[in-house]
Amino acid sequence: xxxxxxxxxxxxxxxxxxxxxxVLVQRLGLELAPALRRxxxxxxxxxxxxxxxxxxPLIAAYEEGERSGTxxxxxxxxxxxxxxLPAFAGPVAPTxxxxxxxEDPVRRAARGDLTAAEVDALLDLDDPHVDARLFAGSLLPxxxxxxxxxxxxxxxxxxxxxxxxxxxLWDTESSRCAGWLTAGMTSGDPEVARxxxxxxxLRTEAGRLRVVVGVWTRHGSAEVRRLLTEAQFPADTRERxxxxxxxxxxxxxxxxxxxxxxxPEHVVAFLRDGNDREQRERVDAVLxxxxxxxxxxxxxxxxVAALPDRLHIRLAEAPDCPYDLLVALLAQGLPSYGRExxxxxxxxxxxxxxxxxDLMRYAxxxxxxxSILAGTDDRxxxxxxxxxxxxxxxxxxxxxxxxxxxxxxxxALRLFPDFTGTIVExxxxxxxxxxxxxxxxxx
Numbered sequence: 001x002x003x004x005x006x007x008x009x010x011x012x013x014x015x016x017x018x019x020x021x022x023v024l025v026q027r028l029g030l031e032l033a034p035a036l037r038r039x040x041x042x043x044x045x046x047x048x049x050x051x052x053x054x055x056x057p058l059i060a061a062y063e064e065g066e067r068s069g070t071x072x073x074x075x076x077x078x079x080x081x082x083x084x085l086p087a088f089a090g091p092v093a094p095t096x097x098x099x100x101x102x103e104d105p106v107r108r109a110a111r112g113d114l115t116a117a118e119v120d121a122l123l124d125l126d127d128p129h130v131d132a133r134l135f136a137g138s139l140l141p142x143x144x145x146x147x148x149x150x151x152x153x154x155x156x157x158x159x160x161x162x163x164x165x166x167x168x169l170w171d172t173e174s175s176r177c178a179g180w181l182t183a184g185m186t187s188g189d190p191e192v193a194r195x196x197x198x199x200x201x202l203r204t205e206a207g208r209l210r211v212v213v214g215v216w217t218r219h220g221s222a223e224v225r226r227l228l229t230e231a232q233f234p235a236d237t238r239e240r241x242x243x244x245x246x247x248x249x250x251x252x253x254x255x256x257x258x259x260x261x262x263x264p265e266h267v268v269a270f271l272r273d274g275n276d277r278e279q280r281e282r283v284d285a286v287l288x289x290x291x292x293x294x295x296x297x298x299x300x301x302x303x304v305a306a307l308p309d310r311l312h313i314r315l316a317e318a319p320d321c322p323y324d325l326l327v328a329l330l331a332q333g334l335p336s337y338g339r340e341x342x343x344x345x346x347x348x349x350x351x352x353x354x355x356x357x358d359l360m361r362y363a364x365x366x367x368x369x370x371s372i373l374a375g376t377d378d379r380x381x382x383x384x385x386x387x388x389x390x391x392x393x394x395x396x397x398x399x400x401x402x403x404x405x406x407x408x409x410x411x412a413l414r415l416f417p418d419f420t421g422t423i424v425e426x427x428x429x430x431x432x433x434x435x436x437x438x439x440x441x442x443x
Contacts, residue, residue, distance in 0.1 A: 004028075006035040008367060008416045010043060011374035015395055016409065018045040023406045025049040025058070028413070033061035037068070109133035126153050128162030135180070136168055142183060149184030149192050161189045169195040178288065185210045185290035188218030190227065197231040200288070203281075204270075206261035207289025208237050213258050216251045264294030268301050276310035283314045295322050302328060316344035319351070326354055330363040334372075345372075349390045356393030360423040367416050369423050394423075401427035408434045 009032060013021060025032065025046070036042070036050070036058070042065070050062045108114070109122050109130045119139050122130050131148055134140050151161045169177060169184075169192065181200050184192045185207065193215045202208045208231075216224045228241060240257065244250030260266065271282050286293065298307070298315065299322060307315070307325075309332070315321055316329050326348055334345075348354040356373055363369045373394040401424070402408040412430035419426045 004031060004035055004413060005367070005417045006039045007371055008413065009035040009046075010039055010041060011367075011370045012409075012413050012416070013043040013046040014374040015370075015391070015398060016045070017399070017404065020404055020406065020409065021045040022049040022052060024409055024413075025053050025055075027406055027410055029055055030057055030061075033058055036061045037065045039065060105130050106133055110137065112137060112139070114139055124154055126155070128164045131162070132164035132168050135165055136172070145180060146183045146187070149180075149189065150187040151189050161187070161192050166191045166195065169199075174199060182288060182290050186214040188214035190215055190219055190223045193223075193227055194230060197227060197233075202233075202289055203285035204261070204289045204291065205237060206258060206291055207285075208233055209254055209258040209261060210290055212241055213251070213254050216254065221245055221250065262291065264297040267291065267294050268297050271298070271311060272301070272308070276308065279308055279311040280314040283311070283318075287318075293318060293320075295320070295325070299324055306332075313344055317347065319347075319353075321348075321353070323353065327358060327362050330354070330358065333364050334368045352389070354390075356390035356395075357397050359390065360394055360397050360427075362422060364420060364422050366419040366421060366423045366426045370416060373423075397424070398427065401431055405431075405434060407437070 013024075016024065042062070047062075050059055053059070105122060105125060105127060106129045108118075110133045114122075116139075119134065122134060123144065135145060135148060148165060149161060150158070152158050169180065172180075178200060181192075181196050185196060187193070193211050196202070196211050200207075202211070212224055212227065215227055224241070225245060228238065231238075233241070241254065244253045247253060267286065271279060271286070273279075274282065283293070293315065301307070302312075302325065306312075306328075312325070312329050312332075316326055321344075326344075329344070334342075345354070349356075349359075359369050359373055373391055402412060408427075408430050411433045412426060415426050415430060419429075
């Protein structure tokens with residue numbers, strides 16, 4: 001008698017149409033018994049169909065699993081858990097009367113429940129203390145952060161970045177401040193640049209030159225010399241800048257060098273170089289230093305020679321990773337690594353960058369993909385997305401291939417444990433097997 005892996009039984013009966021489950025139980029019979037003895041969680045429809053089947057040995061196997069103490073008797077939650085609290089967690093300030101002068105603007109700017117229009121109105125004040133309070137919160141768009149760090153006022157005029165904001169940059173803890181400073185990398189404001197070179201590691205040559213070229217463009221070589229006394233730059237970078245300071249066209253020379261460092265092909269070569277750990281770190285370094293990932297060139301490079309796995313995974317974690325690179329990573333296969341190495345897949349499904357249908361068409365091997373879509377792979381699939389859109393998309397595609405054909409479902413169930421291809425390939429195979437049997441029977 002054939003036996004079917006418990007994880008496959010759990011996943012298939014989680015995805016199957018509940019109306020079809022009793023038929024599958026009747027047809028499979030004792031093939032399910034070994035899995036039922038070992039399953040920690042039995043899908044609701046399967047648990048209801050077993051007693052109703054009247055198959056006493058199968059019922060006994062199910063009850064043996066109940067007595068074993070390994071089964072979780074609590075149903076799996078179907079509701080989404082609470083979403084993470086926003087950065088400004090804590091009591092929400094009461095709504096104040098909408099009257100002029102009802103609340104001091106600086107105090108108001110510290111609130112975490114302001115609407116976009118209210119934030120906009122506060123920015124229109126061009127008050128340094130109000131701006132600093134808004135900057136410290138979570139409601140300010142990145143474009144506004146970059147504007148404030150460049151010393152640009154709402155009327156378009158430009159001046160030194162005010163003291164309250166500079167003080168905030170110095171005083172805020174590094175982990176929180178790093179993202180802010182990245183937005184000010186090219187601001188050209190000398191005081192912001194001082195904070196950047198003192199508080200950020202600046203791990204790329206492009207990052208170091210962005211700061212210097214920005215200051216030189218806005219304030220000249222004297223401010224660059226002042227900045228250089230505080231910067232902990234590598235010796236070759238320092239020598240390059242000092243050489244430029246001795247030349248009348250020094251600003252243009254450094255600008256050209258920065259352009260070469262930012263060249264997409266150069267960035268691709270930089271990312272590909274080094275070992276697995278270095279490649280991941282280099283992606284982080286490019287982004288932290290205000291650079292951009294050259295997606296089009298990376299995709300072309302991947303088509304010529306596949307990106308190293310660890311680099312590819314790190315790139316897939318980026319929210320703007322192109323769909324084609326995500327699909328290419330799916331097609332390479334999903335080895336049984338831990339959940340922490342599937343963050344990219346979880347995030348892509350949560351945010352709709354990949355669909356359940358994408359997993360079924362491109363990812364392999366089929367058993368791993370099935371458990372992800374069914375929400376039965378605890379390494380990857382939290383309930384709050386496994387029971388949502390990706391699973392619904394997967395169910396629709398399964399119905400398209402198998403429908404209510406019990407024979408096709410049974411063939412698919414038996415194929416799953418050792419099938420190394422995609423789920424769509426498996427479903428196509430199952431449908432073909434049934435069609436072949438029907439054809440042979442009709443001859």
